[in-house]
Amino acid sequence: MATVEQPDPLLKEDNAGDGNDGVRRRDFLDIAAVSFGVVGVGAVAFPLVNQMAPPADVMALASIEVDLTNIAEGQAIKASWRKQPVFIRNLTQAEIDEANAVDVSGLRDKESLAERTKEGKANWLVTMGVCTHLGCVPTGVVTGENKGDYNGYFCPCHGSHYDTAGRIRKGPAPTNLVVPEFEFLDDSTIRIG
Numbered sequence: 359m360a361t362v363e364q365p366d367p368l369l370k371e372d373n374a375g376d377g378n379d380g381v382r383r384r385d386f387l388d389i390a391a392v393s394f395g396v397v398g399v400g401a402v403a404f405p406l407v408n409q410m411a412p413p414a415d416v417m418a419l420a421s422i423e424v425d426l427t428n429i430a431e432g433q434a435i436k437a438s439w440r441k442q443p444v445f446i447r448n449l450t451q452a453e454i455d456e457a458n459a460v461d462v463s464g465l466r467d468k469e470s471l472a473e474r475t476k477e478g479k480a481n482w483l484v485t486m487g488v489c490t491h492l493g494c495v496p497t498g499v500v501t502g503e504n505k506g507d508y509n510g511y512f513c514p515c516h517g518s519h520y521d522t523a524g525r526i527r528k529g530p531a532p533t534n535l536v537v538p539e540f541e542f543l544d545d546s547t548i549r550i551g
């Protein structure tokens with residue numbers, strides 16, 4: 359028995375014209391949907407990109423300048439850079455000699471004092487004040503604090519000892535205290551970062 363194909367009610371109007379209206383209408387709907395999507399993505403993308411740009415206060419902290427004039431020989435200060443402590447130490451000649459007397463090949467993290475300081479300014483030791491074991495802040499900056507067995511810094515969390523060049527000498531820390539990127543702007547000013 360022959361069956362009669364029923365017209366699709368959804369295409370009723372589309373088929374009422376020259377037969378191509380259905381295709382055109384669907385194309386229009388698809389294009390409209392895609393266009394809306396693109397506009398939507400554009401509208402969402404702008405604030406996202408805007409949010410990804412660092413705010414002005416973060417940019418300001420990207421680098422800091424430190425005046426060294428008040429750090430006497432043998433003293434150190436703790437600065438803050440990118441929300442982390444930085445130790446700036448004015449080494450005595452005896453501390454420089456102590457660091458240079460060490461056989462670098464026998465160190466866990468083999469660096470000389472010269473490699474960790476700027477040329478002609480070996481007395482200025484600038485390191486992050488963050489233990490390379492699990493991130494505690496070592497002691498030894500303030501006069502009278504424990505400087506550890508090697509006269510540098512001591513991390514009380516698990517007993518890491520750093521020497522006068524900030525190099526790991528004893529304890530669980532795997533590497534030397536990190537020397538951040540810094541430069542001398544003049545004889546008594548450094549910029550960190």
Ligand code: FES
Pocket residue numbers: 489490491492493494513514515516517518529530531
């Ligand atoms: S965090 Fe410094 S020794 Fe563990």
